[in-house]
Amino acid sequence: MDCIFCGIVNGSLPTELIYEGDQIVAFRDITPQAPTHVLIVPREHIESVAALGEAHTPLLGEMFLAAQEIAQQEGIGETGYRLVFNCGRAAGQSVDHLHLHLLGGRKLGWPPG
Ligand code: 5GP
Ligand code: ZN
Numbered sequence: 001m002d003c004i005f006c007g008i009v010n011g012s013l014p015t016e017l018i019y020e021g022d023q024i025v026a027f028r029d030i031t032p033q034a035p036t037h038v039l040i041v042p043r044e045h046i047e048s049v050a051a052l053g054e055a056h057t058p059l060l061g062e063m064f065l066a067a068q069e070i071a072q073q074e075g076i077g078e079t080g081y082r083l084v085f086n087c088g089r090a091a092g093q094s095v096d097h098l099h100l101h102l103l104g105g106r107k108l109g110w111p112p113g
Contacts, residue, residue: 001045005097009043019070023059026070026102035105036074036081040066046098049087067102076104084112 007013009025018038019026029037040063046052052060064083071077081104086093 003045003097004095005039005041005099006045009041018073019066021062021066023062024066026066029101034103034108036071036076036102038070038074038102040070040100040102042098047096048093048098049085051098063100067100070102071104074102074104080104082108 004013008015008027015027017025017027019040023044024040024042026038026040029039042059042063044059046056067081067083068077071081074081081102084101084103085098086101
């Protein structure tokens with residue numbers, strides 16, 4: 001299987017990890033859309049939100065708590081940030097390995113494009 005994020009998780013695609021947890025890693029997006037743009041990614045290959053099951057509940061908790069901690073580290077914990085899961089092509093998902101976008105450091109528009 002040719003998965004970019006599996007490659008980053010297993011080290012075959014060298015990428016600086018800014019956070020490592022039991023079930024997740026986080027690294028900066030290669031095409032940042034904001035001053036802080038971090039991807040929080042499970043070590044396990046899961047295609048998208050649509051492929052989640054009840055057994056993934058602890059993983060999701062870990063992803064959100066990591067987001068909270070990284071936001072603090074990035075200095076945007078108080079000013080605010082956005083967490084996004086794109087699910088499926090119509091929503092803009094381009095990498096089929098679950099990832100939570102953490103975006104902040106500028107005023108973010110709403111609704112998203
Ligand atoms: P999606 O569009 O699936 O919601 O988000 C995928 C994100 O992964 C995009 O924001 C894209 O810039 C980022 N991305 C794609 N390939 C790589 C890569 O090789 N390294 C890093 N750090 N980010 C990547
Ligand atoms: Zn993968």
